[in-house]
Each structure stands twice: as structure tokens, then as C-alpha cells.
Amino acid sequence: MNTLLSEEQRDALQELMNISMGQAANALARLISAKITLSIPKISAVTPHKFLAMLTKRTVWYTRQSFLGAIKGEVVAILSKDGCDAIALLMDYDLPLTQDTLNELLLELANILAGACLAGFAEQLSLKAKLSMPTIFMPAALRVEQYRWASTLIMEVEFKVEASHFDSKIVICLEEASVQTLLATLQQLLE
């Protein structure tokens, strides 16, 4: 990946991510009236094997949403089980959460974070990408062959909700052809 991305391109991608995540964090912060801390976006290339290895934690929930358009890929939201109740309360859910209301909460959070994040990303690049509805994702049931991409660009950022233990990670995975589209568009922003 270091050879695929120049320093300038990496900078540009990180900044695009920063801006998109800033919008996502703002959407969530206003909804729950709490401050959100964002990590510096991490950009890397992974194989499906490595990617699946990222998805084996028992302390988190996963959701996935695919997107189609000028760029194609998937957004995976990784939401900590820890602190989920606190967020549920802030979002006016009744405790204890049932399986149904938990799923609803996770999908709602995924939609806010991934939706705002992908929208911001596509908008800045003037690329169209349509996000599907999120689904709860059970990585354990997934096999490597089910992944259509060979090696891909992964952009991840971490959201932490201040004064609670909740944190979440949004991972955008792009298909290989989309990486080329992305880099070509980035070039225009760098001129």
C-alpha cells in the first residue's frame, strides 16, 4: 500500500475521512447531546483473510452496508457492547434492551455513522454512491470465498463517546476498481 499511495494521496484520503467523520460525529453528538472524540483515520490495504481476522472480537457487534455507484464497497460498523446501554438511554430506548430493540439500536447507530460518513466522502469527491440498509453482521458465519474483493483499501476511524465507555469503528472497504476511480478523483483535488 505504501507504494500504491503517495504521501500526498494518503494525506488527502485522511483529510477526506476526517471531514466525513466530523459530519458523522456531529450528527451523533447532537442526537445524544454528548461529545464525540475521533481518532486519526487509518488507511491500509488488507487481504480478505486479514480483514476477517479483524472481525473476531466477542466484545463488539458488527453491522455491514454495501454501497454501489461510481465507487463500490462496504461499510462495516464495529460497535462496542460495553456502553451500549448508556447510548440506548441517551437515544430514548427502554432498558433492558431486548434482542429486537438492541438490533434496532445497532442499525440506527450504524446508519447515522456510516451514512453520514459515506455521504461526506462521496460528496467531497463528487462521486455518487448509494448506501443500502444496514444489516447485523455475523462474521462467524462468513467464509473468505464470500468476499468479492482480492485486496483492498480500508479506511477506519474510531468514535468514542465521552463520559461513557461506548466506542465504535467505521471501516470503509473499497473494491479494487473503485480504488483506481478514487485515486483519479483525488488527483484533481491535489492540483
Add this chain to the structure above:
Amino acid sequence: MPIPVTIADDSLMSRKAVRRAFPIEWEVDITEACDGKQALAAVESGKAEVLFLDLTMPELDGFGVLKYLHEHHTKTVVIVISADIQPEAKRLVDSLGAFRFLQKPLQSEQLREVLFEVGLI
């Protein structure tokens, strides 16, 4: 006489975006800073009558720069351009005496309005 302005942002792309958003007729002498310390150095050496300031930067962040300028009663007009647009960040920026808070991605129309309000164009 061109006005000395400084663009402080650790992202090259964002510094370029700010340059691109400047009105063409605006005569400026641009200095670029990649972190808060460089931004303050630019202010100290008279290169920043207007400072376009990012908040998330290494060494010294934008809040640190604002705090220093606020405490030292510097006359620099600070326009914050930030990706962190949460209410809390805005409040803090306001209390530290920034002239305006603009959100990224920067829209050239918005920048023009602000420059007009300050009487710079």
C-alpha cells in the same frame, strides 16, 4: 499592498482548498503553516494579519493557538476552518475569540461572505 495571511493546516489538500477558495481579486501574501507552532511563528513575524486555522494539528492544536493569541491580545483575525463541527468545538472557538467558525469542506461563497464582513474585500 497585499495582505499577509497564513493558512495553518496539517493537510496539504486542505491548505490547497483554502487557497482555491480565495477570491481571485483578493491581493494576499500567503504563508503556509503545518502545525500550531508554525502558525504562531507566522503571527509573531507579522505574516498573519488573517489566520485561517485548522483545529486538529500536531505540536500545538488550533485551540492552543487560539488560546495563546487570546491571552496575548493579538490583533490577528482568526477564521477557524474545521472538520470537527460539534457544538462543543464551536463554543470553545467562540469563547477564545475567533472571528468565525467555518466548516470543512470549505465553500468559497462562505469564505467570500466572511471576508466581506471583516472588510477585507
